[in-house]
Amino acid sequence: MSLLAIRDVSKRFGGVNALAGVTFEVEQGDILGIIGPNGAGKTTLLNCISGLYRPDAGDIRWETTSIRGLAPYRIARLGIGRTFQIVRPFPSMTVRENTAMGALFGRPGARLQPGAALNEADMVLDVVGLGEKRHYPVLRLTVPDRKRLEVARALAMRPRLLLLDEVMAGLNQVEIEQALEMVRRVRDSGVTIVLIEHVMKVIVGVCRRALVLNFGRTLVEGPPAEVLKDRRVIEAYLGQRYARDQEK
Ligand SMILES: Nc1ncnc2c1ncn2[C@@H]1O[C@H](COP(=O)(O)OP(=O)(O)O)[C@@H](O)[C@H]1O
Ligand SMILES: [Mg+2]
Known part of the structure; x- marks a missing residue:
């Protein structure tokens, strides 16, 4: 049984489909990296898991129980901790x-x-x-x-699961290395981790799996090194022209 299971989760804001049917699981002890262009729905996903937003559709299961729609403090007390992109x-x-x-x-x-x-x-x-x-x-x-x-x-x-939203944004190379060490220490202390990160070195350095979100959908999921080489991922980040040029 997985620790956390996201099933077909969707969330709309007005006309924007921030999440459009996202499905994935997180095993105990895993480090899952979530990447994707700005506006892809990454923070919305963490907000749905931590209870800040209620998904419009789909389910979020923590071990055997559904936590969809529970208040944030109740989700925190079940063992899901998080950081915020804006530190306060x-x-x-x-x-x-x-x-x-x-x-x-x-x-x-x-x-x-x-x-x-x-x-x-x-x-x-x-x-x-x-x-x-x-x-x-x-x-x-x-x-x-x-x-x-x-x-x-x-x-x-x-927490048994820690959700990190871009905690390494704005760090220099030395600071990123230190932060990677920190993430490894946290994992070694028995905490499962889902992290959103733009710094690819982080994704490759600590994540066992990576999931790419694009326009609220899962584009690719797999081992980080493979995901980052995927043509669809390169296109999503850099545009189709760049991806074609790389193949020439
Ligand atoms: N509270 C909100 N109200 C309205 N629109 C929102 C809200 N939160 C997120 N969005 C929209 O949902 C989309 C996904 O945003 P977000 O999850 O913050 O993306 P990311 O973290 O991947 O950059 C964006 O188009 C954003 O403008
Ligand atoms: Mg974000």
């Missing part, structure tokens, strides 16, 4: 306090004591490489560090 921490708090909020409010069962939440924060801040900056006010963090903080806040909720 609590500005007046430190890195550690921001992270502890995830541990305090995102968990199933009895609420943690504040001390326990802070300990949990310290643990996940080490995983994302922010341990030494845990007492910084968040406003002092650089862009890559703010993205790490987003991941830490999601991890503090102890």
Whole structure:
């Protein structure tokens, strides 16, 4: 049985078919990369999985139960954590306090004591490489560090599945390598990952499978190296003329 199963999910906004019948599964322990041109429906897909949007049609199953239409906090408590493309921490708090909020409010069962939440924060801040900056006010963090903080806040909720929306956008080569290490550490800690990423090096570097969305539909799915060589994918990104030129 797969951990997450997306079946024929569709979502419209006015006249736009943001998602038009998307189907795929995520196995426990997998890292699935989702790529596709701007406007392809990638963020909408994460929003449907995490409950921010209710799909118009189709089903989303978490293990044996349908989670379609559940409120975001309920989906989070089932063990699905996410980051947002636009980072929005609590500005007046430190890195550690921001992270502890995830541990305090995102968990199933009895609420943690504040001390326990802070300990949990310290643990996940080490995983994302922010341990030494845990007492910084968040406003002092650089862009890559703010993205790490987003991941830490999601991890503090102890997710079994983590959804990452372009957490490596705007990073330089060294920062991308560090972020790749972070993703591998998260996976090695037993968390299944679905990540949206424009940086192809990331997709090839950590994903076992890649899925290409285009106009709300799955264009190609398979091992990353094969997917990125696929003519349909090259066309979707660069236009048909480029793809033809490559074949000459
Ligand atoms: N809340 C919304 N209201 C109206 N249109 C939306 C909304 N969210 C997404 N869309 C539209 O749905 C399409 C897919 O957007 P999105 O999922 O953000 O794409 P991606 O993340 O792949 O760039 C776009 O045409 C976008 O304008
Ligand atoms: Mg997006």
